[in-house]
Amino acid sequence: MVIYDNYGRPTLNFRVSVTQRCNLSCTFCHREGEVSPTAEMTADEIVRLTRIAVSLGIARVKLTGGEPLVRPDIVQIVGGIAKIQGLKDLSMTTNGVLLSTYAKELRRNGLVRVNVNLPTLDPEKYRRITGGNVRDVIEGVKAAVESGLYPVKLNMLILRGVNEDDIPQMIEFSRRNGTILQLIELEPINVDPSYYAQYHRPLDDIEETLARRAVRIKTRTDMQNRRVYFLPEAKVEVVPPIENTEFCAHCTRLRLTSDGKLKPCLMRNDNLVDVLTPLRAGATDEELVQRFIEAIKRREPYYKPAWGGPSPRLGELL
Numbered sequence: 146m147v148i149y150d151n152y153g154r155p156t157l158n159f160r161v162s163v164t165q166r167c168n169l170s171c172t173f174c175h176r177e178g179e180v181s182p183t184a185e186m187t188a189d190e191i192v193r194l195t196r197i198a199v200s201l202g203i204a205r206v207k208l209t210g211g212e213p214l215v216r217p218d219i220v221q222i223v224g225g226i227a228k229i230q231g232l233k234d235l236s237m238t239t240n241g242v243l244l245s246t247y248a249k250e251l252r253r254n255g256l257v258r259v260n261v262n263l264p265t266l267d268p269e270k271y272r273r274i275t276g277g278n279v280r281d282v283i284e285g286v287k288a289a290v291e292s293g294l295y296p297v298k299l300n301m302l303i304l305r306g307v308n309e310d311d312i313p314q315m316i317e318f319s320r321r322n323g324t325i326l327q328l329i330e331l332e333p334i335n336v337d338p339s340y341y342a343q344y345h346r347p348l349d350d351i352e353e354t355l356a357r358r359a360v361r362i363k364t365r366t367d368m369q370n371r372r373v374y375f376l377p378e379a380k381v382e383v384v385p386p387i388e389n390t391e392f393c394a395h396c397t398r399l400r401l402t403s404d405g406k407l408k409p410c411l412m413r414n415d416n417l418v419d420v421l422t423p424l425r426a427g428a429t430d431e432e433l434v435q436r437f438i439e440a441i442k443r444r445e446p447y448y449k450p451a452w453g454g455p456s457p458r459l460g461e462l463l
Contacts, residue, residue: 146201148201150441150444151445156202156203158399159399160206160392161195161208161400164215164379165182169212170276170422171243171274171275173302173331174335175332176211178413178414179402180414182402183404188222192226193430197430200231204232210238210239210403213237214243219251220247223237224255227254231432234257236259237251237258238259240262240282242282243281245284247442248291256294259297260327263279263282263315264301266283266314266318286324290324297322297324298327299327301315303328303330303397304331305343325382326380326381327353327383328351328383330384331346348385349463352372355381358376361374387411390446390448398411405424407440411446418437418443
């Protein structure tokens with residue numbers, strides 16, 4: 146069973162923010178669009194809510210934050226989710242600082258793949274951008290590859306005038322370590338408008354350069370038609386900004402905030418559905434399912450296509 150929203154979009158992916166705590170202070174962090182969390186879910190609560198999501202056909206789960214690995218029970222969370230019948234994919238986005246410690250254990254407990262935020266390999270630039278030590282992340286990337294997590298993707302967010310020139314070095318690092326490099330455009334979410342104006346850089350010209358060098362180009366229709374460039378030495382994926390009708394028309398995501406609210410759209414906080422409060426008040430799974438269905442009903446393209454989007458299909462499958 147797959148549940149469609151009122152715009153004909155299937156709900157297939159569940160992004161779970163397990164915490165808003167972090168051990169870095171990245172200047173560009175959008176915190177999954179979450180502001181002012183009021184609580185933090187327990188491991189059992191996260192697993193239960195994820196199990197309900199999977200029962201509704203939302204079979205691909207990504208753990209996010211904050212930084213997921215600052216939770217001492219993160220392996221328990223991963224292990225609990227990995228056992229859910231019907232789950233197709235379990236991944237995590239991390240800053241990688243603690244990944245060398247956890248990679249093998251996470252893989253043994255069912256984590257399939259990982260995205261590591263790595264804006265630069267330059268130690269001083271990395272310290273200025275994140276406040277951390279890039280050596281910790283490099284060791285984490287290597288540990289993730291060695292542990293069998295696959296694919297390991299490097300999320301390189303491009304900041305104008307800061308790290309554009311580091312792309313060739315990142316491509317070479319990706320080649321040496323058997324990872325995939327993702328070039329990501331800065332989003333105007335949870336960042337100051339002046340920061341966005343100063344550091345936002347369109348990636349069109351970078352894509353043109355990649356296209357000239359690529360031996361093959363693939364369009365990922367399952368991921369908002371983003372393009373993957375197969376270079377002679379490495380694979381590079383470009384993540385375009387979400388502020389467009391193309392992204393919204395193909396969005397398949399439902400989010401769960403760290404304080405237990407279903408978030409139908411990254412760009413909005415005025416249509417959340419609280420599931421943690423009823424869960425802690427003793428709600429049954431059936432009652433929580435209705436909360437999920439309500440959140441899916443509230444899913445709508447933030448940037449709507451001029452033609453209005455596909456015809457509704459939600460009612461067909463409820």
